[in-house]
Amino acid sequence: MQHDIASLFGLALDACSRSYAPYSRFRVGAALVADDGTVFTGVNVENRSFGLTICAERAAVASAVAAGKTHFKTLVIATPDASYPVSPCGACRQVISEFMEPEDSVVFGNSIDSLVSVKVGELFPHDALHDLAHREHQS
Numbered sequence: 195m196q197h198d199i200a201s202l203f204g205l206a207l208d209a210c211s212r213s214y215a216p217y218s219r220f221r222v223g224a225a226l227v228a229d230d231g232t233v234f235t236g237v238n239v240e241n242r243s244f245g246l247t248i249c250a251e252r253a254a255v256a257s258a259v260a261a262g263k264t265h266f267k268t269l270v271i272a273t274p275d276a277s278y279p280v281s282p283c284g285a286c287r288q289v290i291s292e293f294m295e296p297e298d299s300v301v302f303g304n305s306i307d308s309l310v311s312v313k314v315g316e317l318f319p320h321d322a323l324h325d326l327a328h329r330e331h332q333s
Contacts, residue, residue: 206272
């Protein structure tokens with residue numbers, strides 16, 4: 195099943211309405227497409243201890259893994275409370291690289307007109323997990 199970026203951004207934006215962000219007032223929604231076309235959404239869930247906050251991207255991945263999916267092709271992130279496109283944090287980049295290939299797409303923006311599209315390999319270059327796998331295949 196093929197999903198266009200606009201509809202995925204719409205799903206991520208809709209997910210933002212369920213975000214739990216009472217401290218920052220910074221809602222984030224994510225729509226994650228598994229390799230079989232199934233879409234999972236996630237939202238940020240804050241906590242008084244910001245270190246315990248769950249990002250929307252990781253929430254979507256956790257939901258997908260709980261459903262038995264571990265390979266993803268596209269991740270779209272909506273940050274409507276920002277004045278510019280906000281990319282995933284470092285922790286999310288690490289998790290994204292665990293389940294997506296370097297050529298897969300990550301799209302993020304605060305509005306449909308501001309979307310930035312990058313490959314996972316651009317977002318998280320020099321990924322040791324993929325570097326080691328590539329090196330093993332060359333041996």
